[in-house]
Amino acid sequence: MADSSVEIIEGCRLPVLRKNQENEDEWPLAEILSVKDIPGRKLYYVHYIDFNKRLDEWVTPDRLDMKKLQFPKKEAKTPTKNGLPGSRPSSPERDVVRMLFLGYFKSAYNIRVYLMCKRKAESVSLATQVTAATPVPSLPSSAEASQASVYPAMRDPSFSIKSREEHEQLTSLTTNGTTRRLIPSQPGRKRKNCGGTDEMVKVFQNNNPRCSTVFLPPGEDSQDSSDGIPSAPRMTGSLVSDRSHDDIVTRMKNIDCIELGRHRLKPWYFSPYPQELTTLPILYLCEFCLKYLKSLKCLQRHLVRAVLGLNKIINTLPTYSQNLCLLAKCFLDHKTLYYDTDPFLFYVMTEYDSKGFHIVGYFSKEKESTEDYNVACILTLPPYQRRGYGKLLIEFSYELSKVEGKTGTPEKPLSDLGLLSYRSYWSQTILEILMNLKSENGERPQITINEISEITSVKKEDVISTLQYLNLINYYKGQYILNLSEDIVEGHERAMQKRHLRIDPKCLHFTPKDWSKRGKW
């Protein structure tokens, strides 16, 4: 359909043919983000307006409806965000991780030198004392990485392999929701967010009282020459030096295919893997340490070396969690990516078979959150999606919050799929409580929003938004009333019958750590 006499340029809009979920043809309006010449024809990278970016794709000219071509309006370029990604202030460490992404450092020594210079400069200009560089912990080997089912990949300087093992004991979780090892003791529960006035809610069912209710590189050796991956700085896609270029580069998927264990994954979004790897038809990842390699041969060599214990564990930035974030970025678009993984814990979920532990998904969590976030990013890898693992991870995150004696909420914004999963979790959790409420003395059962929040560790705002989403709240004679219809109750019971993967809180043995008491991570 493309008219060769008219040149389609970036920024043009026109209808583009695609298949919808029912495999029918549709012609949504799309924007041309990039054009490339391949021998004999052109290809166009299109973003379907109002569709999620994961549907963006390269299309052939015959899919373009040239009759409705709109050229871009001449207006001032959309200003790109100033400064650094995210709202966090810059720090030398964060700069380092970003620069690592860009391939600026060749060794841990370079990083130390950079940090020293940067800190010196800061201490001079700010005339303040700057703390010494955070000591760099040991990295997990692939063997270690494969040991725990769910563990926080901690980046604590004091987090030796021994203390990691201890931590594994605390929170080791398998995908059937059981934990593997037990350690006694639970701290007293102390609620932080449930003070203040509270809305009393009466629960009705059919008006009757009812008891219801970054990363980069495996510094280790993925950059070493033996793997054949160049260690030179990336020349494009810079997140630091050229923010105007950043926009268009990061808007496009850059990796075609990732082989991870027995799965081949098609990334949904841009992820800042080294530029040199973006031209490969397949990027190979070690499924245990998530190191990226340019060929199957390199991967096989890496695995043999891992079995022989020959892969170096070097004292550099947190490799495993950075590799995990790089992989996760392929499927997470809407969030600012923090390149510094130090402030986060990573809870990794795996499936186990005779070959070992295979990563299924993970969530990260800030060690200290001023906004009560109990999840920063959450991901189920595409081959495992829609099997209940996402909700299992969410449930686990709230079980941790319960032990911490806090209410929590996921970091915003949520993605479309994140919102679906959280809504589903919140709805089921709250309905379970409402439907189990007992009426006393023939009175309608009563519960407050704060009580729901306290029992579930779901933040009050999320409780309220869920009740509103379920359309349960009515205001009657000066009181809020929850009216549970037959439909809601039946729908909930059906959904719960299908929810097989659950966390057994009795098996969670975890002692929360007060990160604020530590001078540094």
Ligand code: ACO
């Ligand atoms: N279409 C429609 N509904 C969906 C879809 C989908 N593609 N995916 C999940 N859902 C619904 C499910 O139907 C289910 O609800 P139900 O039980 O009421 O039917 C609910 O979401 C959860 O399903 P799970 O199988 O438990 O979740 P899954 O393992 O698929 O993981 C997740 C959900 C983590 C959001 C996954 O889709 C993912 O990794 N997406 C990419 C990354 C992402 O967007 N993460 C969330 C970002 S927000 C944040 O990080 C705080």
